[in-house]
Amino acid sequence: MSRRPYVREMSKTTWYMRNGRYRVYVLRELSSFLVAFYTFLVIYALSVLAAGSAVQWNSFLASQQGVGMIIFHGLALLYFLFYQTFPWFKLAPKAMPIQVGENKVADSKIIGAHYVAWIVVTAFIFWLAGVI
């Protein structure tokens, strides 16, 4: 009797088509492109600001306020909410379980604390930006 194990290679290019779970995962990871985009946007905005020209700064602001850009930002926000914020908050009690005495703190409390912190930070940023 001879051993000759058969190896099924996982395709390096199409592996994520294997099941729905992998596809959701890849969609989550693809949001990194948006993160990169917003990083460059902020760097660009800072450089315009640093240049000190009001004309340039105002035209940059205007470029972000067109209908197309607003739709883009809105879609990006939804994408982040559904593929990052909500799933990560849901997973928070797994990554950071808290045990008091013999019992684990309920998942809902840990998740709730994240939402409260999120709202507080968002409100602070809005206040800083003069929106509220």
Next chain:
Amino acid sequence: MGTRQLELEVMRYDPEKDEAPHFQTYSVPCNEDWVILDAINYVKDNIDTTLAYRWSCHMMVCGSCGMMVNGEPVLTCKTFVRDLPDKVRIEPLENFPIERDLVVVLDDVMQKLHQVQPYIVRKDDPPEDAEYKQTRGQLMKFKQLTMCINCMCCYAACPQYGLNKDFIGPAALALAHRYNLDNRDQGKSDRLDILADHNGVWECSFVGACSEVCPKHVDPAAAIQQMKVDGAVEFWKQRLGIPGDKS
């Protein structure tokens, strides 16, 4: 009790004859209260004695009957016929080499389980005439992680392991975490090198597939994320010269 005719499409591979695996279909009269393992046993007993597969306890304890059923890694002893369509595809666990038919080669994960030192490591001498004490609270910290039966369904589900066989993977990392969390253990620093290696916890991208398929609710993905948090805290402690926790 009603019976239902099930078409089992079973992956076959004979290392002495076949170049590659192929499917063979068996028509099996199943009782509605059967699990897939019963159907496979029926094939072995009544249709084809050459079919090779592993099983032992038939009650979710031994961890040997893990297979892909319609693309999902499951214990066939807890996968009921009544929850499945009339056509069922059965394959050996994904991400492992096939030894024969439904039997896979597990050498790699066995070595990985061994590698994480899955036992209590002590730096001092054991107390004479006494046991190491543990409170219920201390036990609850890791009890869930002791439920693992090494069925390796998590490895079959993990895309990172599929892509990189050097990744230590979910069950072995969860096992390492189980001992790291045990108050009687002092081996955390010994395990750190393996776990913090690029094939350790950081290779996991938190797909979470492992936890979804785990039949014993061990939640290896959670254990791995906790180790990442741990690892990051230890890293900064070392940088800032703060002594680490136990050992």
